[in-house]
Structure formats: C-alpha cells, structure tokens
Amino acid sequence: xxxxxxxxxxxxxxxxxxxxxxxxxxxxxxxxxxxxxxxxxxxxxxxxxxxxxxxxxxxxxxxxxxxxxxxxxxxxxxxxxxxxxxxxxxxxxxxxxxxxxxxxxxxxxxxxxxxx
Amino acid sequence: xxxxxxxxxxxxxxxxxxxxxxxxxxxxxxxxxxxxxxxxxxxxxxxxxxxxxxxxxxxxxxxxxxxxxxxxxxxxxxxxxxxxxxxxxxxxxxxxxxxxxxxxxxxxxxxxx
Numbered sequence: 001x002x003x004x005x006x007x008x009x010x011x012x013x014x015x016x017x018x019x020x021x022x023x024x025x026x027x028x029x030x031x032x033x034x035x036x037x038x039x040x041x042x043x044x045x046x047x048x049x050x051x052x053x054x055x056x057x058x059x060x061x062x063x064x065x066x067x068x069x070x071x072x073x074x075x076x077x078x079x080x081x082x083x084x085x086x087x088x089x090x091x092x093x094x095x096x097x098x099x100x101x102x103x104x105x106x107x108x109x110x111x112x113x114x115x116x
Numbered sequence: 117x118x119x120x121x122x123x124x125x126x127x128x129x130x131x132x133x134x135x136x137x138x139x140x141x142x143x144x145x146x147x148x149x150x151x152x153x154x155x156x157x158x159x160x161x162x163x164x165x166x167x168x169x170x171x172x173x174x175x176x177x178x179x180x181x182x183x184x185x186x187x188x189x190x191x192x193x194x195x196x197x198x199x200x201x202x203x204x205x206x207x208x209x210x211x212x213x214x215x216x217x218x219x220x221x222x223x224x225x226x227x228x229x
Contacts, residue, residue, distance in 0.1 A: 006159075032215070043205060043219045044160070093159050095217075103148045103167075103215055107159040 002028045002098050006108035013084055014116055021079045021111045023094030029074035030096035034105065035067075038091040050077040084115040118143040120208050122220025130228050135196055137223045139206035140188040146208040149189045150217070151180060154203045163204075164191070193225075201227045 003026040013019050023033055031052045036044040048058045048069055056069035068080040077096075081088055091112055095105040119142040129135045141149075147168035152160035166173045166180045166189065173180050177196075182189040193200055203224050207217040 004159075034216070043221050044217075046216060046218075049216065095160075097215060103209065104150070104162065104165060105215070105217060106162065107152070110157070110159045112157070 002026075002096070002104075002106045004094065004096050004106050004108040006094060006111050008111060009109060010112040010114075012114045012116065015085055016083055018080055018082045019084055019113060021081075021092055021094075021113075023077045023079070023096070023108055025075045025096045025098075025106075028096075028098040030077075030098070031074060033071060033077040033094055033096045035069065035077075035079050036093045036095065038093060038110075040091075044093065047079075052077075081113065084113070086115045089113055089115045118146055118208055118218040120206060120218050120220040122206050122223060124223060125221060126224045126226070128226045128228060129196055131196055131198060133196055135191075135193045135200070135225055135227075137191045137204055137206070137225070138188060139190070139208075139220050140186075141208040141218075142187065143208070143210075144184075144187065145210055148209050149180070149182060150207050151178075151191050152205045152207065154205060154222075160205060196227045198227050198229055201225060 005024045007022045033050040035047045038044050047062045048056045050056045050069045050071040052071045058064045071077045093110040095107045097105045122139045150165035153163045154160045177194045179192040203222045206220040209217045
C-alpha cells in the first residue's frame, strides 16, 4: 500500500505556543489530504480537508484560525496548531488517497501533541 | 450527513475462534466501506475494504460482507491470533465528491491465548 509519513511523531509544548505537524505522501501524489483528531479511547474525528493549491475546508466546529492548514505541494500538507492550550492535547493523524480520485485512504502514523 | 454505528465496543475471543464486528450506516449514497486496524499509539492501517457493487470480499483470514438494503456491513476474522488484538474501526464514504470518511466508534478486540 501507499505510505504516508508524519513529523514529528510526538511533541510537547508550552501553552500559548504554536506547533507545526507535517504530513507527507512518500510514494504517490495527493491533491487532497485529510486531518483527523483522536482523543484517548475515542474514534477519529475529521477536522479538515486539505486541498493542494487552494484553501482547506473545515468541519463544523473546527476553528480555522486556530488550526492552520497549508497544502504546499502534491506530497506535503502541514497543520499548525496556533496558541495551543492543554485542551488541544490529542493524537493528530493525517490521511491521503492516491491521486486520480481513488477512494482508498492511507493514514500516517500520527502525532501525539501534549500541551503543558 | 452520514452516521456510522459500530458494535460491539469491546470483544474478547479465544485464540483460534472467529470474531465478528458489525456496522450500520445511514446514508444510502455511501458506496465505499473500509475497515481499519489501529494498534496503540499508531495510525490506522487499512485491512480490507468493499465497494457497493459487491456483497462480500475475502482476504485470507479476513472477510467483509455488505448488505446494501439493510445498510449494514460486517468484518469477519477467522482463526484469530494474539496479534489480531487491536482496535478496529469501520468507516463509510462516497467514492465521488469529497471522499470524507465517517468512522464508527471502534471495537477493542482482545484475543485470549
């Protein structure tokens, strides 16, 4: 299957700082990538859809000014958590379908964010 | 919008026995149904998927069945092994359009040696 990577795998930051998480498709191009958040023992909740060359679309209830998404190229999307607070602590996971409108999505390994 | 319900939330089976996890979906327009396995601290791994033009798909010890009329689909794992222990998620989406996956709540599967 296709490979999606994330960096960093875990990060600890102080309240009020910003954190950037990278999502890369390693062996395919992805015009679309998805960002999810997962709290302990819960399911994955879609935060936003990242579109290469255009603005991201956010799910209802997700603050676009707090979770900045940039899809800089066909293989890279970034999620920046701005002015992070302890309640933003979570497991952030990205996914990407191979290009051409394929429906199969491959997930990255996730990034554990802890805000102190 | 789409809503996916998954049952049971926890499942414990003896090694070698079969495990079945069931999901129902609400939107009849959904036509793609993947299953993911997630181990602790890792991202979900696609284990099998099915599209609405077929009723059953099998890959070694894993099979998925789909009943479009009833809007439910199931994951079947036979001859379970300890390494099958993980959290399993079903999901539903439409092939065309935004391709957003809507996930079920997850099932924690424990295989007892």
